[in-house]
Amino acid sequence: MDIYQVLKNDHDELKVLVDELVNLNEDDDFRFILIDQISDLLVPHSRAEESIFYNSLRVVNADKKITFLGFQEHLEVEGQLRQLQIKDKLSLDWKATAEKLRNSLLHHIEDEETEIFAEARTAFTKQESESMGDAFVQLKAKVQKEGFIKHTADMIINMMPPRLIDKLKNLGEPRT
DSSP: OOHHHHHHHHHHHHHHHHHHHHTSOTTOTHHHHHHHHHHHHHHHHHHHIIIIIIHHHHHTTOOHHHHHHHHHHHHHHHHHHHHHHHHHHTTSOHHHHHHHHHHHHHHHHHHIIIIIHHHHHHHSOHHHHHHHHHHHHHHHHHHHHSOHHHHHHHHHHHTSOHHHHHHHHTTTSOOO
8 A cells, every 4th residue: 555545544543533532521531542542543653654754755855844844743743642641631621632633633634635745746656655655554563562752752863854864763773
């Protein structure tokens, strides 16, 4: 499956989850499960998407503004997710934060599926987009097994200039 369809499948699943969350009553305990499901899908999706999709776009000299916008929106959405998790644990007004998260996520998905996908379709062949789809699925599964600190470090590394990314990702590996 190509990268566009794989990403869209995750986007569709995220839309369903955030819609369910926003439509819950304030005191519905099912929100705990939904917030965890959103986090478990969103964070690995973002890291794999940045590493495989956005960084590939940056390497082929695609519009840097578009990929930077994607990174920026990931940061915003994940910040809102973290606020939601904290507010929910402290029994604060989680619903308003959930609505804000939903709106930001829908905005990001719209930007990505229109502008960023259009840019990528001019930059990559069908075979390249299928290879990226496979790589995305593999990396997302790996990221799902890793912890929060690693996710945060990967976000920072993914936003660095492409020439530095491989060097930083391989810092802890033994030299051969």
